[in-house]
Each structure stands twice: as C-alpha cells, then as structure tokens.
Amino acid sequence: MSGEQELGITESKEHSPGEWYAEVVQKAGLADYAPMGGFIVTKPRGYAVWERIQNHLDGWFKDTGVQNSYFPMFIPESFLEREKDIVEGFDPEVAWVTHGGHDELEERLAVRPTSESIIAPFMADWTRSHRDLPLRLNQWCSVVRWEATETKPFFRTKEFLWQEGHTAHADEEGAWDETMTRLEQYKRLYEEVMAMPVMEGRKPPHDKFPGAHTTTTVEALMPDGKSVQGGTSHYLGTSFAEAFDITYADENEEDNVAHTTSWGLSWRAMGALIMTHSDDQGLVLPPAVAPTQVVIVPIWQEDTKDEVQEYAADLAVDIEDSGVRVELDDRDHYNPGFKYNEHELNGVPLRIEVGPHEVEDDEATLVHRPDGESEVVDREDIGDTVSDHLDTVHAKLYASAEETLDGEIREGESREEILGTIGQHGGYVKCGWCGDEDCEDPIKDAIAAEIVMVPLDRDEEPVHDDCAICGEDAEETAYFAKSY
Amino acid sequence: MSGEQELGITESKEHSPGEWYAEVVQKAGLADYAPMGGFIVTKPRGYAVWERIQNHLDGWFKDTGVQNSYFPMFIPESFLEREKDIVEGFDPEVAWVTHGGHDELEERLAVRPTSESIIAPFMADWTRSHRDLPLRLNQWCSVVRWEATETKPFFRTKEFLWQEGHTAHADEEGAWDETMTRLEQYKRLYEEVMAMPVMEGRKPPHDKFPGAHTTTTVEALMPDGKSVQGGTSHYLGTSFAEAFDITYADENEEDNVAHTTSWGLSWRAMGALIMTHSDDQGLVLPPAVAPTQVVIVPIWQEDTKDEVQEYAADLAVDIEDSGVRVELDDRDHYNPGFKYNEHELNGVPLRIEVGPHEVEDDEATLVHRPDGESEVVDREDIGDTVSDHLDTVHAKLYASAEETLDGEIREGESREEILGTIGQHGGYVKCGWCGDEDCEDPIKDAIAAEIVMVPLDRDEEPVHDDCAICGEDAEETAYFAKSY
Numbered sequence: 001m002s003g004e005q006e007l008g009i010t011e012s013k014e015h016s017p018g019e020w021y022a023e024v025v026q027k028a029g030l031a032d033y034a035p036m037g038g039f040i041v042t043k044p045r046g047y048a049v050w051e052r053i054q055n056h057l058d059g060w061f062k063d064t065g066v067q068n069s070y071f072p073m074f075i076p077e078s079f080l081e082r083e084k085d086i087v088e089g090f091d092p093e094v095a096w097v098t099h100g101g102h103d104e105l106e107e108r109l110a111v112r113p114t115s116e117s118i119i120a121p122f123m124a125d126w127t128r129s130h131r132d133l134p135l136r137l138n139q140w141c142s143v144v145r146w147e148a149t150e151t152k153p154f155f156r157t158k159e160f161l162w163q164e165g166h167t168a169h170a171d172e173e174g175a176w177d178e179t180m181t182r183l184e185q186y187k188r189l190y191e192e193v194m195a196m197p198v199m200e201g202r203k204p205p206h207d208k209f210p211g212a213h214t215t216t217t218v219e220a221l222m223p224d225g226k227s228v229q230g231g232t233s234h235y236l237g238t239s240f241a242e243a244f245d246i247t248y249a250d251e252n253e254e255d256n257v258a259h260t261t262s263w264g265l266s267w268r269a270m271g272a273l274i275m276t277h278s279d280d281q282g283l284v285l286p287p288a289v290a291p292t293q294v295v296i297v298p299i300w301q302e303d304t305k306d307e308v309q310e311y312a313a314d315l316a317v318d319i320e321d322s323g324v325r326v327e328l329d330d331r332d333h334y335n336p337g338f339k340y341n342e343h344e345l346n347g348v349p350l351r352i353e354v355g356p357h358e359v360e361d362d363e364a365t366l367v368h369r370p371d372g373e374s375e376v377v378d379r380e381d382i383g384d385t386v387s388d389h390l391d392t393v394h395a396k397l398y399a400s401a402e403e404t405l406d407g408e409i410r411e412g413e414s415r416e417e418i419l420g421t422i423g424q425h426g427g428y429v430k431c432g433w434c435g436d437e438d439c440e441d442p443i444k445d446a447i448a449a450e451i452v453m454v455p456l457d458r459d460e461e462p463v464h465d466d467c468a469i470c471g472e473d474a475e476e477t478a479y480f481a482k483s484y
Numbered sequence: 485m486s487g488e489q490e491l492g493i494t495e496s497k498e499h500s501p502g503e504w505y506a507e508v509v510q511k512a513g514l515a516d517y518a519p520m521g522g523f524i525v526t527k528p529r530g531y532a533v534w535e536r537i538q539n540h541l542d543g544w545f546k547d548t549g550v551q552n553s554y555f556p557m558f559i560p561e562s563f564l565e566r567e568k569d570i571v572e573g574f575d576p577e578v579a580w581v582t583h584g585g586h587d588e589l590e591e592r593l594a595v596r597p598t599s600e601s602i603i604a605p606f607m608a609d610w611t612r613s614h615r616d617l618p619l620r621l622n623q624w625c626s627v628v629r630w631e632a633t634e635t636k637p638f639f640r641t642k643e644f645l646w647q648e649g650h651t652a653h654a655d656e657e658g659a660w661d662e663t664m665t666r667l668e669q670y671k672r673l674y675e676e677v678m679a680m681p682v683m684e685g686r687k688p689p690h691d692k693f694p695g696a697h698t699t700t701t702v703e704a705l706m707p708d709g710k711s712v713q714g715g716t717s718h719y720l721g722t723s724f725a726e727a728f729d730i731t732y733a734d735e736n737e738e739d740n741v742a743h744t745t746s747w748g749l750s751w752r753a754m755g756a757l758i759m760t761h762s763d764d765q766g767l768v769l770p771p772a773v774a775p776t777q778v779v780i781v782p783i784w785q786e787d788t789k790d791e792v793q794e795y796a797a798d799l800a801v802d803i804e805d806s807g808v809r810v811e812l813d814d815r816d817h818y819n820p821g822f823k824y825n826e827h828e829l830n831g832v833p834l835r836i837e838v839g840p841h842e843v844e845d846d847e848a849t850l851v852h853r854p855d856g857e858s859e860v861v862d863r864e865d866i867g868d869t870v871s872d873h874l875d876t877v878h879a880k881l882y883a884s885a886e887e888t889l890d891g892e893i894r895e896g897e898s899r900e901e902i903l904g905t906i907g908q909h910g911g912y913v914k915c916g917w918c919g920d921e922d923c924e925d926p927i928k929d930a931i932a933a934e935i936v937m938v939p940l941d942r943d944e945e946p947v948h949d950d951c952a953i954c955g956e957d958a959e960e961t962a963y964f965a966k967s968y
Binding site for chain 2: 032034035036039040041042043044046047048050051067068069070071072073074076079093094095096097098099100101108109111118121122125137141142144146148158159161333
C-alpha cells in the first residue's frame with residue numbers, strides 16, 4: 001500500500017529522543033521547518049491542539065476577570081530601554097525593524113520579545129482611581145527572541161506563540177493572589193487538560209524574571225529526565241509600576257503605587273505534551289486536546305460492506321450527538337491495518353472497530369491509544385460508554401506520567417551525590433541549599449544541571465539542615481535538574 | 485458627578501464624521517493610539533467585539549472544511565521576490581527586519597504583508613495526490629503594510645489583524661465554489677452578525693489582487709457616503725500554483741496544476757460596524773457582537789434599595805440562564821442617569837430599568853439602544869422576552885442601514901451625472917461601462933471616486949447600453965463611489 005512506509009516512526013524514544021521527537025512532530029502533521037533557521041510552520045493538527053489549549057485557558061482567564069486586548073507587535077527602542085531603569089544589563093536579543101518601505105526609520109523598532117514596556121505605559125494611563133483596579137489584561141500573540149540555538153519545534157524557535165497576562169492591583173495581597181491564581185490555572189491546564197503532573201515552585205532569586213519580586217513556575221519532567229519550565233507567573237512588586245508610573249488615587253484621593261504581575265504560557269506546553277505521552281508508534285494525545293477523539297474503522301468484505309458501513313455511520317452519529325469529536329474513516333482505498341497505523345501515528349485516543357460480528361451482536365470494539373487495551377462494549381448507550389473510555393485514557397496517561405515523575409525525585413546530600421544521581425538517572429535531586437548562587441555553579445559547570453525551583457512556601461523547612469554543596473546552614477530546599 | 489463630562493461625545497456624526505469616529509473609538513474604550521504613528525492599541529471592549537467576529541467566521545470556516553494553521557511572521561526577501569514572476573512591478577511596502585540581536589542578517593526579512601509567498605511553497609509540498617485536495621488553510625494573525633497615511637483605527641493602520649485563507653483545488657470549478665463560499669460567508673457575517681447590508685461584486689480587472697484571475701468583494705456603504713471593501717475573496721486561477729509548483733497526481737497518476745484561492749477579512753470590518761451604527765451618544769453594537777448585551781440598572785431610594793436590588797439580581801440570574809450576556813450595574817456611587825449615559829456610550833444594546841414600580845407590578849422596563857424605544861414587560865418569561873427584544877434591536881439596525889443603502893444607489897448616464905451625483909450625495913452611481921480603465925480616470929481625477937465593483941454575474945446585461953464616459957458600447961455595469 002503506497003504511503004505505508006512513510007507512516008512508521010523509525011527513531012526510538014528511548015535511544016534517540018531528540019530525533020524521535022523531531023520525527024513525531026513532522027510525521028504526525030504537527031509542524032514543518034520554515035526556510036529560515038529558528039522558525040517553524042504550525043500545521044493544522046498542531047494548530048488544532050494549540051487552539052484547544054488556548055480555549056481552556058482563555059475560558060478560565062475570562063471566568064476570573066481577565067480581559068483580552070491587543071498591543072502593537074513593534075516596540076520603539078526607547079521604550080525597551082526604559083526597562084534598563086529596572087533591570088541592570090538589560091540587553092534584549094531581538095529582531096530589529098530598521099526600514100519601512102524604502103526608507104530608514106528614525107527610530108528602530110523591536111519585534112516584541114515580551115510586551116511589558118509597551119503595555120505598562122497604557123496601564124499607567126488607564127489606572128487613575130482605585131475603582132480602575134484590579135486591571136487584568138491578556139493577549140494571545142506571537143513574540144520573537146533572536147537566540148541562536150538549534151531549532152526544536154515548540155521548544156526552541158525564534159518566533160513562538162504564547163499568551164502574556166499583565167495586571168495591576170491596589171496592594172501586594174491582590175497582586176499575590178493574582179500571581180497564584182494564574183499559576184494554579186497553569187497547573188490545572190497541565191493536569192486536567194494535558195494529563196501531565198507538574199510541580200509548582202519558585203525560581204531561585206538569581207533566575208527570576210528580570211525586575212520581578214518573585215517568579216513562580218510549574219515544572220514538568222520530560223521522559224529524557226530533563227525539566228521543562230511549563231509556565232511562569234511573576235509577582236513584580238512595585239518595580240514596574242514605579243518605572244512606568246502606574247499609580248492610582250485611593251479612597252482618600254491619595255496617590256499610591258500599584259503592584260503588578262505578569263504571567264505567560266507558550267506553545268512549549270504543547271511540545272512538553274507531545275514529548276511526554278507519545279511513543280514509537282507516533283503521537284499520543286489526551287482526549288481533551290485531540291482534534292479527533294474517536295475514529296471508527298469499519299471492517300468488511302464485499303458481502304458485508306453495506307451493513308457494516310451503515311452500522312458504523314449510525315454509530316458515528318450517536319457518538320457525535322453525545323458531544324464527542326468522532327471521525328468515520330470510510331476510505332475505500334486503504335485497508336484497516338493501514339488506517340490503524342495512521343490514526344495511531346496521528347494520536348487519536350480511541351479507535352472503534354466494527355465488523356460483521358459487532359453488527360450481529362449489537363456491539364463495538366473499543367481500542368485505547370496508547371496501550372492497545374481493547375474492550376467489546378454494547379451498542380446501547382455508546383455515547384456514554386465512549387465518554388467513559390476517554391476519561392480512562394486520560395487517567396492512564398496521567399497515571400503513567402505521574403509514576404515516572406514520582407520515581408524521578410531523589411534526595412542528595414553532597415555535591416557528588418547530586419552529580420552522580422542526575423548524571424546516572426536524570427530527574428530531580430532535592431537538597432539543602434544555603435541560598436547562594438555560587439553553590440549552583442559546580443553542578444552547572446559539571447553536568448549543566450541547575451536549580452530549576454525551590455518550594456513555593458518560603459517557610460517550608462529545608463529537606464536537610466546543611467547546604468549539599470558548601471555545608472553551611474541550608475535556607476531552603478533546591479531542586480536540581482537539567483532543563484530545556 | 486466626576487467623570488460625567490468625559491462620557492459625552494462632543495463631535496457630530498453628521499457634521500464632522502472623521503472626528504466623531506475617532507472620539508467614539510477612544511471614549512467607548514475600543515482603541516487608543518500607540519506611540520508610533522500608524523499603530524493602535526486594541527482595548528478590551530474593542531478586542532471583545534473582534535473576538536465575536538472571529539468566533540462566528542471561524543465556526544463557519546471549520547464547518548466548511550477549513551483548517552487553521554500558523555506560518556512565520558517573517559518572509560525572506562527572496563521569497564517575496566518570487567511573486568515578481570506573477571506580478572509585474574511588484575514592490576511591497578513592508579517593514580524590513582535587518583538585524584537580529586547585534587548582527588546584521590544575511591538576508592532581509594519582511595514582516596508579512598500577506599502570506600501567499602510563504603504559504604504557497606508549503607501548499608506545494610503538502611499537495612502530492614488528488615487525495616490531498618482540496619487543501620483549505622486559514623490563519624488569524626497580524627500583518628504589516630508600511631503605508632504612509634493618517635492613522636484611522638481599524639480602517640488605516642500599519643499593523644492590522646485579519647484572517648487569510650489559502651486553498652488549493654483540483655480544478656477551476658472547485659476553486660470557484662470555494663471563492664464564492666467564502667464571499668457568501670463574509671456577506672452572512674455582515675448581515676446576520678453585524679446587521680449591515682452589503683453588495684457583492686467583482687473588482688474591475690485593473691483593481692484585482694495582483695496575480696488573481698478574479699477578485700470578488702463585499703462592499704458596505706458608510707454613512708458619509710463612501711464605500712468600504714468589507715472582505716475579498718480571490719480566484720487565483722493557476723498563476724500562483726504555476727509559480728510555486730502546486731501540482732498533484734490525478735487518478736491516472738498524471739501531473740496537474742492546482743487552482744488556488746485566497747480570501748481575507750480584517751478588523752476593518754469592525755471599523756465599518758462602528759461607523760455604520762454608532763451615533764452622537766456613542767457606540768452602537770448589534771447584539772451578536774456586543775460584549776454585554778443587556779444591562780440592568782436598579783433605581784431606588786434608601787427605603788426601597790433592598791427590595792429593588794434583590795429583584796434586579798434575580799432578574800439578572802434568569803436572563804443569564806437563558807444564554808444572554810447580562811450585567812447588573814449595582815454600583816452605589818453613580819446615579820441611574822450617569823449609568824444610562826455610560827452604557828449608551830459603550831454600546832449596550834438593551835437596558836433594563838427596575839424600580840419600586842416594576843417590583844410591585846412584577847415587571848421590567850426595557851429600553852432599546854439606539855432609538856430609546858421602551859416597553860414595560862412581564863417579569864415572567866423574561867429570558868425569552870429579552871431574546872426577542874435583542875432580535876428586534878438587530879432588525880432595527882439592519883433596516884436602518886438597508887434604508888440608507890437603498891437610497892444611495894443611483895444611476896448615471898454621463899460623466900457629468902456621475903460627478904454631480906456623487907459630489908452632491910455620495911453613495912453609488914451605477915452606469916454603463918466599456919470596460920476600459922481609462923474611462924475611470926476622469927472621475928478619479930475630478931472627485932477621487934472610482935469603480936468599486938462590477939456585478940458578480942459576468943453575463944448580466946449592463947444597466948445602460950453605452951459607456952457613460954466614452955459613449956462606446958457598454959460591456960457591463962460599473963458602480964462608482966468614493967471609497968476608504
């Protein structure tokens with residue numbers, strides 16, 4: 001059968017995870033490489049997954065007071081430079097627009113790498129009275145960061161899609177609540193939508209967002225043992241508000257400086273999703289983000305074709321009526337085996353096989369992706385049954401990822417132990433840490449692992465009394481890991 | 485009451501439409517001007533309207549086989565230049581990225597002005613067999629065109645938001661059907677969602693999209709008598725497919741060139757919407773795009789406050805339960821009159837007033853925006869009643885715009901008549917036309933009006949036998965108008 005060879009994933013997730021990932025992304029129709037290094041084309045199946053991630057998150061944002069808006073994609077150089085007041089040594093690696101038409105511009109324009117410096121002046125303008133607060137803005141857009149690295153679709157690209165939220169509040173408490181609300185929504189997205197457990201934490205002070213008071217993060221463990229920063233939510237304190245004059249008159253008409261936050265999640269979430277669940281047969285998608293949740297494959301000989309196809313079509317109608325995204329694959333020119341391979345490659349969570357036996361017994365055979373577990377079920381109540389099985393598929397994916405994560409958090413009491421454990425197993429090593437950035441260096445230098453997070457709760461007792469590196473008193477627990 | 489003065493629109497739609505439009509856009513919270521000329525900030529209310537336009541159109545696209553995707557925002561100069569093969573004198577006025585970080589790029593990158601030249605090579609790659617067709621791609625994105633004109637939010641901006649659809653088909657018939665399907669969806673958007681009548685037509689050959697076989701358009705009449713190109717759908721023939729090698733093997737394994745289309749609608753639709761319906765009190769929105777469809781304003785004295793507020797809150801719950809976007813304005817620090825003005829300014833289609841009388845009689849007073857017509861209705865079945873009134877508001881807006889349009893299509897039999905009629909009334913003048921671009925010139929030179937469309941149906945008899953300009957035989961009917 002022509003095309004059949006193209007369907008196979010030839011690389012191994014276990015032995016060549018980088019090549020395997022690139023192959024899954026391309027063969028499952030998620031993305032292609034653009035002609036310019038660092039850029040990708042997001043193909044329909046990839047974009048459909050991103051849209052579902054967007055829709056979930058956007059709905060939660062709106063339910064909690066966020067308003068979408070859209071700011072210019074260009075930022076004048078002088079605006080970007082205002083951030084130098086806040087951040088020492090700020091030197092953005094951005095794409096510069098220098099010409100419009102045939103003319104050189106008087107001032108260079110940066111293609112936004114993030115939009116604080118263009119949004120903050122408007123937040124200042126729109127915030128006059130305490131009644132204008134909280135002000136919660138978000139935009140879904142693309143941003144560009146001119147970093148010279150190898151292209152890895154959704155993980156490392158010069159242009160990427162994301163959402164960036166920017167909010168202003170009357171006081172620290174309001175801004176902290178906001179910071180945590182968004183972090184919890186990111187966690188919920190990973191767990192409930194993407195079937196991935198994540199760990200919440202803070203970035204160590206030396207790795208905060210420039211100018212932030214606190215950067216919080218959700219970290220996800222990849223199968224190759226590296227950690228991915230899955231979304232960040234920053235409490236910015238008053239530093240941005242002071243630099244951009246975001247002030248308000250309180251109930252006594254007195255001027256106050258607002259407290260601000262920002263928070264963002266990019267299509268890297270989609271990359272982490274693909275990498276976590278997929279396998280050597282191709283893409284695996286949790287039902288909540290799968291463009292097609294169920295595919296029905298009819299199996300027939302010439303003499304049973306009509307009855308099987310009719311039965312399958314009826315089944316599709318009932319399943320669709322129950323709100324499930326179902327596709328009937330009635331293509332004549334491919335055999336069932338080819339179809340199975342194709343839908344497995346493309347990450348359809350549930351396959352329904354119907355042949356003459358199913359028709360006769362008023363049944364259907366359900367097959368789970370990725371473990372191939374199958375069950376023969378009654379035709380009656382097929383909509384509910386299918387929904388239950390989709391829930392089961394989600395639960396299986398989550399349980400598998402959780403088991404991996406649980407086994408990959410280890411303790412370390414010395415530099416050697418940290419190096420040895422991460423070097424051998426990957427994953428996280430948690431240890432006592434004095435809080436000094438210098439104690440990260442020997443680990444970084446030796447195996448390129450770093451402190452990816454510390455616990456959210458500042459009062460949590462450190463896992464050990466002493467810093468695993470320098471032996472001084474430990475201030476908190478550090479989680480070391482290699483990271484994307 | 486502080487702030488009250490800011491609410492008023494001071495300009496007149498009739499006497500100073502340009503200033504009035506700018507004032508409505510800013511005061512109703514739709515957009516602000518960015519610091520760089522030609523760019524705007526789309527504020528939450530404006531963006532919420534755009535999202536509703538997007539949602540309607542996107543749903544219809546998906547129902548008819550379109551898949552969303554995302555292509556890079558940058559296009560290498562050499563790719564743009566391939567379009568020179570198709571279009572003579574192609575010289576895009578674009579923003580050029582010349583530097584990434586501290587380095588000059590080897591090849592300049594254009595910020596996309598439209599994406600044919602970056603999408604077409606991928607369409608070529610993805611189109612191998614007749615089974616891959618039709619291929620229907622769409623992306624929602626921002627584009628940049630470096631035109632030096634005065635900024636008019638949503639109408640004239642260097643960066644604008646839009647959708648661009650790009651499709652490939654096996655033959656002319658398929659591509660033509662596609663072209664017309666999208667044009668009809670644009671028409672439906674204007675009529676059913678935005679309450680605006682539009683005229684469908686073709687652009688005259690000298691005003692087609694560069695390289696297109698045929699450009700079709702929906703034209704909307706603005707209150708100042710000018711026509712707006714509200715969306716265009718292009719049948720591109722095989723010119724792009726030939727230039728970019730979009731070919732496919734047919735059922736006999738023979739190579740064929742595909743026929744392609746492209747079609748786009750931008751936030752200019754939103755500008756046309758604002759300009760059409762709004763008035764000297766501010767924004768007027770059809771219910772389908774209004775972020776808030778109904779606002780409830782309780783009217784009370786201290787001794788009736790509790791019962792009125794409770795009644796209003798119950799009402800809000802019932803209305804929300806019926807699927808209507810309702811807001812209860814229970815702010816204590818503004819009086820009802822201030823609230824009326826504010827919600828009128830912001831374009832809420834239906835206001836519900838409830839005071840002690842309404843509570844006593846189990847009623848509610850409904851007031852329509854924009855005509856102020858009010859009706860006292862029963863509390864029972866309030867959800868259905870409100871939905872009916874929202875339909876009525878839509879119908880009123882449509883009827884009013886339709887009446888205007890009907891009165892603004894006139895006939896002309898000579899150059900003088902065209903000049904005189906458009907000069908005096910604006911609107912459209914339809915006349916016989918020989919088909920020669922030269923016959924447009926005298927009208928263009930004299931009053932900057934042009935042929936905005938000719939009938940869709942190529943076989944339609946011209947309105948008059950002779951060309952109104954040169955007196956030669958008329959080939960078709962031309963619609964002259966000033967345009968945005």
